[in-house]
Amino acid sequence: MKSSVSEAKSIVNExxxxxxNRILIIEAESMKKxxxxxxxxxxxxLEAIEKVDETSMSNIAKKLHITVGSLTTAINTLYQKxxxxxxxxxxxxxxxxxxxxxxxxxxxxxxxxxxxxxxxAVFKELNVGEDQVLIDSLRNLSSFFNR
Amino acid sequence: MKSSVSEAKSIVNExxxxxxNRILIIEAESMKKxxxxxxxxxxxxLEAIEKVDETSMSNIAKKLHITVGSLTTAINTLYQKxxxxxxxxxxxxxxxxxxxxxxxxxxxxxxxxxxxxxxxAVFKELNVGEDQVLIDSLRNLSSFFNR
DNA sequence: TCAAATATTTTGAATTTCAAAACATATGAT
DNA sequence: ATCATATGTTTTGAAATTCAAAATATTTGA
Numbered sequence: 246m247k248s249s250v251s252e253a254k255s256i257v258n259e260x261x262x263x264x265x266n267r268i269l270i271i272e273a274e275s276m277k278k279x280x281x282x283x284x285x286x287x288x289x290x291l292e293a294i295e296k297v298d299e300t301s302m303s304n305i306a307k308k309l310h311i312t313v314g315s316l317t318t319a320i321n322t323l324y325q326k327x328x329x330x331x332x333x334x335x336x337x338x339x340x341x342x343x344x345x346x347x348x349x350x351x352x353x354x355x356x357x358x359x360x361x362x363x364x365x366a367v368f369k370e371l372n373v374g375e376d377q378v379l380i381d382s383l384r385n386l387s388s389f390f391n392r
Numbered sequence: 393m394k395s396s397v398s399e400a401k402s403i404v405n406e407x408x409x410x411x412x413n414r415i416l417i418i419e420a421e422s423m424k425k426x427x428x429x430x431x432x433x434x435x436x437x438l439e440a441i442e443k444v445d446e447t448s449m450s451n452i453a454k455k456l457h458i459t460v461g462s463l464t465t466a467i468n469t470l471y472q473k474x475x476x477x478x479x480x481x482x483x484x485x486x487x488x489x490x491x492x493x494x495x496x497x498x499x500x501x502x503x504x505x506x507x508x509x510x511x512x513a514v515f516k517e518l519n520v521g522e523d524q525v526l527i528d529s530l531r532n533l534s535s536f537f538n539r
Numbered sequence: 540t541c542a543a544a545t546a547t548t549t550t551g552a553a554t555t556t557c558a559a560a561a562c563a564t565a566t567g568a569t
Numbered sequence: 570a571t572c573a574t575a576t577g578t579t580t581t582g583a584a585a586t587t588c589a590a591a592a593t594a595t596t597t598g599a
Contacts, residue, residue: 250515250523253515253523253524253526253527254508254511254512254515256527257511257514257515257523257526257527257530258507258508258510258511260527260530260531260533260534261511261530262507263534264530264533264534264537265412265415266456266457267457267534267537268412268537270457271537284585284586286585286586301546301547302546302547302548303545303546303547309413310413310414310417311586311587311588312587312588312589313546313547313548314547314548314549314550314587314588314589314590315586315587315588316547317547317548317549318548318549318585318586318587319586321548322585337545337546337595337596338546338594338595338596339545339546339547339594339595339596340545340546340547340595341546341547341548360405360409361401361405362536363405363533363536364401364404364405364408365401366532366533366535366536367404367529367530367532367533367536368397368400368401368404368529368532369532370528370532371525371528371529375525376397376400376404377400378518378522378525378526379400379404379525379526379529380400380403380404380407381517381518382514382515382518382526383404383407383408383411383514384407385513385514385515385516385517386407386411386510386513386514387407387410387411387414388513389509389510389513389514390411390414390415390418431554431555433554433555448577448578449577449578449579450576450577450578458555458556458557459556459557459558460577460578460579461556461557461558461559461578461579461580461581462555462556462557463578464578464579464580465554465555465556465579465580466555468579469554484564484565484576484577485563485564485565486563486564486565486576486577486578487564487576487577487578488577488578488579
């Protein structure tokens with residue numbers, strides 16, 4: 246199967262758009278099937294808390310690319326539903342430090358399992374060395390966003 | 393630079409998450425810079441109308457993975473702002489056919505230009521034949537969502 | 540000590556979404 | 570031809586998510 250470069254570009258564009266349009270819906274379905282009661286939005290907040298170094302409100306909001314005000318409302322409901330705790334930073338009492346509860350860790354485990362399945366699907370039939378092509382392409386795309 | 397398969401998987405996962413988290417924001421910035429007054433949401437509605445065969449409300453909603461009710465509110469504002477027209481299908485008067493105005497085509501041209509730049513960045517330094525690896529990987533990912 | 544900087548929450552408004560009800564038109568069985 | 574059912578769209582009412590700006594709390598530096 247041959248194709249010119251511009252054809253390949255067009256195919257890659259369409260695939261990226263398709264993937265982008267569906268991933269949230271598919272992820273949500275997967276979580277629902279596993280009896281997770283949270284929205285994908287809420288799960289992504291938990292994910293950000295897990296990944297960020299210092300879990301202050303500002304840091305988490307920056308990771309999520311939302312305002313701190315928006316994060317406050319998200320954390321309000323997660324706190325109420327016992328997915329996170331809130332405490333003042335003793336070294337700098339302006340800061341509020343968010344921590345995940347066991348409930349959150351269970352949800353994140355399920356979410357990670359979905360991602361692993363997804364990535365396994367990507368690597369299916371990929372030969373040794375070819376993974377580097379994929380990594381380079383995605384790095385190029387990610388770098389494009391840094392301009 | 394060598395890495396085990398599981399390392400490669402982890403890198404690809406992180407890159408995909410990063411790309412996913414930023415693409416909407418970057419696209420929105422790009423549109424704003426080009427004096428486009430619409431939200432990315434509204435632009436994606438126009439994009440769906442452009443891509444779908446028969447531009448009835450149901451078809452457009454299906455393409456966008458939203459309910460027809462949600463689409464009605466989106467079309468209401470786009471209609472009011474003169475980005476689309478509405479007409480009854482003469483063959484089946486239950487259907488409403490949406491058409492893009494010149495205003496929309498101008499916006500979509502700018503949006504497509506962004507996507508072209510983006511894809512050019514992906515293909516940067518990609519050798520002949522390597523594009524097929526990328527296409528295969530993304531196809532695998534897209535197919536994973538069809539299960 | 541106190542003005543400015545930083546961190547967070549609150550407030551008020553806009554956007555986007557959905558499910559269910561209401562409405563319009565078409566189709567198929569009698 | 571008529572009417573029940575199916576299909577297509579809009580309306581309604583409510584919830585979730587977001588933002589900017591104002592308010593509040595704490596720290597820092599002059």
